[in-house]
Amino acid sequence: MKFKTSELKDFLNEKVNLYNNPKFIESDPIQIPHQFSKKEDIEIAAFLTATIAWGNRKSIIKNANRMVELLDYSPFEFIMQHQESDLEKLSPFVHRTFNGDDFMQFIKSLQHIYKNHNGLEPVFLKHAEKDSLQNSIHQFKTIFFEIPHLGRTQKHVSDPLKNSAAKRINMYLRWMVRNDNNGVDFGIWKSLSPSQLSCPLDVHSGNVARKLGLLKRKQNDGKALAELDKALRKLDVKDPVKYDFALFGLGVFEGF
Template sequence: MKIKTSELKDFLDEKVNLYNNPKFIESDPIQIPHQFSKKEDIEIAAFLAATIAWGNRKSIIKNANQMVELLDHSPFEFIMQHQESDLEKLSPFVHRTFNGNDFMQFVESLQHLYKNHNGLEAVFSKYAEKDSLQYSIHQFKNVFFEIPHLERTQKHVSDPLKNSAAKRINMFLRWMVRNDNNGVDFGIWKSLSPSQLSCPLDVHSGNVARKLGLLNRKQNDGKALAELDKALRHLDPKDPVKYDFALFGLGVFEDF
């Protein structure tokens, strides 16, 4: 389906306006960080919710709420002040292949980031390139696992330099960096710009992008993400990832 660029832009802008509003929060994992007001609580809750954001959306939201509960509804305080004995209650947690051991490792790695690297935002900002955060994600993974860690937990943080579309981390970065003035995305990371973001590419957004002629590559991998990025930056270089709302909405809510 080949549409003229101006028509495609109008069509997608209309869909962004339809879906980029607070109603979207009700059925999306972004509702988890919206329970908090402190910057560190928001970003930690967002990072954990995004990490388990695959599979059935209801179970993602249920389990992400459980994660926050296990951290005593004070994610930052728990991460910074926990004793080893406090971690035991995390061990029964499970969401698909992410289990209690992974959760404990994430708590330790997050503590390491805040104690030794000035927190999540500082790490992503340090390695950001002018028009992309994919190298930044790769470096983030290195820093996250530079303390002793379980080998198995590494698979829960994607690496774009290994051709991963890194959907969940790109979604987390959208939440943190993009300020949509509509109360959905937070925009609390001022050191990064929405123009650096990449679209969270998954089955839904990928299929819709192909139908609209924004993407040719068949797999949803790092190469496909680069292709989609280029197309979306062409439509809006300043805020390319706003189209995630359009692609996702068309796929999930409209069976486009």
């Protein structure tokens, strides 16, 4: 389909308005962090949820709920105060290739980040660039795994500098940074700006973006993400990833 830029913008803005509202939460994994009110609980529940956000959405939601249940519905307190013996109950957990060993490693790495790096937001802020957080994600991964860790767990944090689209972590950053008062994204990280965000690129958003002429590259990788970023920034330089709602909604709910 070929749209003129102004027509495409109107079409996508209409779809953003359709999907970017609290009704969207009912069927989306973002409902898990919405159970919490404390900043640290929200950002940890969101991070764990985003980490396992691949595959069937019902099973993502079910397993992310299980994660916060295993953390006694107090993720921050559990992370900061757990003893080694408290981690044993996490070992049966599994979501696709993310297992109990990975979960335990994530708890230890998150504790390291809160104790030694002042929390998640400062880590992403430290290496943020004017219009990109991709280097921040790369540096975050380095810090996340600078303590003793299982080699297998590294694959659960993507690295954009290795040409990954880092879909889940870009989605997580959207949740934390965007705040348009529509009740879906949290916008609790005030030190970062929506203009720095990248669209969570997956099968659905990628296919829709190609149909709309926003993306030519066939693979959903880091290079495709850079191409899509550029196209979306032409439509809205201040809040390019609001179009994630449009691309995702068109793909998942409308089979566009």
